[in-house]
Amino acid sequence: MLNSLDLPGRPEDTRIVVAMSGGVDSSVVAGLLKREGYDVVGVTLQLYDHGEAVHRKGACCAGQDIHDARDVAASLGIPHYVLDYEERFRSAVIDRFAESYIHGETPIPCVSCNQTVKFSDLLETARKLGAQALATGHYVRSALVGGRRQLRRPVDLDRDQSYFLFATTPEQLDYLRFPLGGLTKAEVREIARSLGLVVADKHDSQDICFVPTGKYADVIERLKPGAAEAGDIVHVDGRVLGRHDGIIHYTVGQRRGLGVSLGEPLFVVRLESGSRRVVVGPREALMTGRLHLRDVNWIGDGVLADLPPGGLEIMAKVRSTRPPQPALLGRDETGVHVDLLDGEQGVSPGQACVFYDEAGEGARVLGGGFIAATTSRFDIGANAAPATERLSAGLG
Structure with a gap:
């Protein structure tokens, strides 16, 4: 018999590590699982030098957040550990961000962080602690279908974080749990208040936690002098x-x-x-039709090599704040590409393109990849060949 997390055994016999960032979402995850009787262990990652961010509103994974995570764990009566991942975070996330920016891309460090620090390093730590699963406060859902877990969009589409999780592997999905996928943000805050959590009304953290001023160029110049x-x-x-x-x-x-x-x-x-x-x-020059992808991760059924000759009809999302739009996923001798049927303005290499089977709540994430280059929608088809110069430019 499976418990509420689709794991065998009673909750009290099931250890779960919760990634506690110090925010309301992950705190509620810890509180809910503790209330259900699970053996909960909280882990907080110190990801960068928090001196400059300790008093900054919206700072994440440092300073005040670590203090808040400790307070929440103490109020829930669960063990809590702070792990120093600064060196790993710098090499796997911050340095990559800087290099990508220097090459004219618009990188998404949150994806890199999930790929490496959180869903690789932290996941391994959870296993070493004897946990049967790692739970996070992401607003996504996973469903057990045919013995494997599928990644799906949450109930609260305004909080949908599936765009940042496209690189999650099937093996990682089997170990991860996302208890907030069926809740709205308002419901999460209400649960936090009912649990008496000090973070119930805390502001949400910013996406890029290591950019204190929001000025990316300042960070790049500090990390890579002369860039x-x-x-x-x-x-x-x-x-x-x-x-x-x-x-x-x-x-x-x-x-x-x-x-x-x-x-x-x-x-x-x-x-x-x-x-x-x-x-x-002019504005019309921004309209993108085809996206050339690299580092593609496929978590749909079958394998990516079996795409139909005419391409696979999907819904594609090229920005975290934009809804998915109709597209065709295909591949040729140059690699995997996505044709946006309605086009999209201002798409930059370094961003992600995420694949879904449909658009709304509960839509399944089929995978995604990073945009290596773009082609104007007016160059697709018979006139696609001249895009080689743009392709080279996008790759840096």
Whole structure:
């Protein structure tokens, strides 16, 4: 007989490690599982030097958050451990973020953190502690189907975090549990109050925890001195419009602060790290049709190599804040690609494209990959060949 976490045995005989960030979500997970009678162990990761973030509203995984996680664990009467993962976090997440940014990409460090520190290193720690599962406060659901777990979108789509978990492997999914997938944020806060948790009304943490000011370029310059090299600002038609102080100060889709004027709105269309060029153009030049992917993770049925000749109809999500849209998933001699049927503006290499079987609540995550390069929707099909220059530029 399975318990409420789809694990054999009684809750009191089942040890669960809860990844406690110090926020309300993971605290409620610990509280709910403790209330159900599970043998709960709380683990908090110290991920970076928290001196500058200790008093910053919205800081995560450092300073005040560690203190809050300790307080919650004490109030629940569960053991709690703080693990120093600073060195691992720097090498696996922060350094990769900096390198990606230097190459003109828009990286997503939360995905890297889940891939390495949380769902690899922490997961192994949970096993060593004798836990039958690792539970987190992510707003996603997993369902046991045919002996394997499927990753699905949560009830509260406004809090959906499945976009950041596309790289989770089937083996990791079998060990992970997400108790909040069937709850709304409002319900979670109400549970926190009923449990008497001090974090019940605590503000949500920011996505990128190691950027204290929100200014990415400042962080890159500190981590990689000399990374900001000057170059040309070039129109898509080839005209040189001006100079810039480094592509790290620009992102695809940016309009303000370009430092050039042409009498019409201009947007950053792409960043070419090799030539240090910032390419700008009109809004219509931002419309992307095809995404060329790297590091693709497939957690759907079968294998990715068995895609139908005409491509697989999916719903694709290219930003965490945007709903999935109709797309075709295909592959050719260059690799895996996704054709966005309605197009998308301002897509940048380094972002993720996540695959779903449908759009709404409970939709299954089929996998995803990182965007290596993009092709304008107007270049797809007969005119796709000239996109080679853009492909090279996107790869950095």
